[in-house]
Amino acid sequence: MNYKIKSRIWIETDDNVFLGEGRVRLLKAIDTKGSLSKAAKSIGMSYKKAWTLLDAVNKSAKKPVVITSVGGKNGGGATLTPYGKSLISAFETINKGCWTYLDKQLDQINNI
């Protein structure tokens, strides 16, 4: 059995984690579901954890990432801003590039 190289990347501001793979997955679910509770349920995450993650994202973001509203037409909801969509896109592009870089290095480990 050969070795595999795995990686995790994330974005920080002042030692606060801002964006990682789990948060990106949550943001994408928010984009398709339109609500935080439905997004959390769709990815098997508790509402509380989802709310905590979203709160951390919004607190350390330079511009708003998700707009939430309480009460109203359908009880409220959460929508991803264009800035949030761009962030997700950039994150995933960089992440894929990291994977392909690591794949190219695999021989250095397996051929020792």
Add this chain to the structure above:
Amino acid sequence: MNYKIKSRIWIETDDNVFLGEGRVRLLKAIDTKGSLSKAAKSIGMSYKKAWTLLDAVNKSAKKPVVITSVGGKNGGGATLTPYGKSLISAFETINKGCWTYLDKQLDQINNI
């Protein structure tokens, strides 16, 4: 304040973590100290945790990484094999390459 991209890489075999940054730090300390207990103390890690990590490394490695001996001249000890040294070197090279790749991608995040 600008964003920073951070990363963690590790090596797996069959869903078992084989080598990561913490294990590499432990292996390097073993190389300089010659014993597991002294290595653990030198990097502020409990002996039990160090032993557990080393056990996992040895169990999923394709060739021996650390040779341990019980009893004897100085009570025993732990020595890094040439294979282990090569692994550490390759791991750190790949890790640095990952960091420089990510640094080059930073503008994609900060310029949105």
Add this chain to the structure above:
DNA sequence: AAGCGTTATATTTGTATGGAAACAACGCCA
């Protein structure tokens, strides 16, 4: 005005992780 589906928040409960300490086994050495 009551009901609904949200967001937002606090409280409790359960679980997993990690450290501390204790101790057996081992083999050289004096």
Add this chain to the structure above:
DNA sequence: TGGCGTTGTTTCCATACAAATATAACGCTT
């Protein structure tokens, strides 16, 4: 042969993390 400094292993406890539960607040809708 007893002492020493290791590795190897178990047990217990504390702490942090995660999950479940409960509830308030909100504002449209009917």
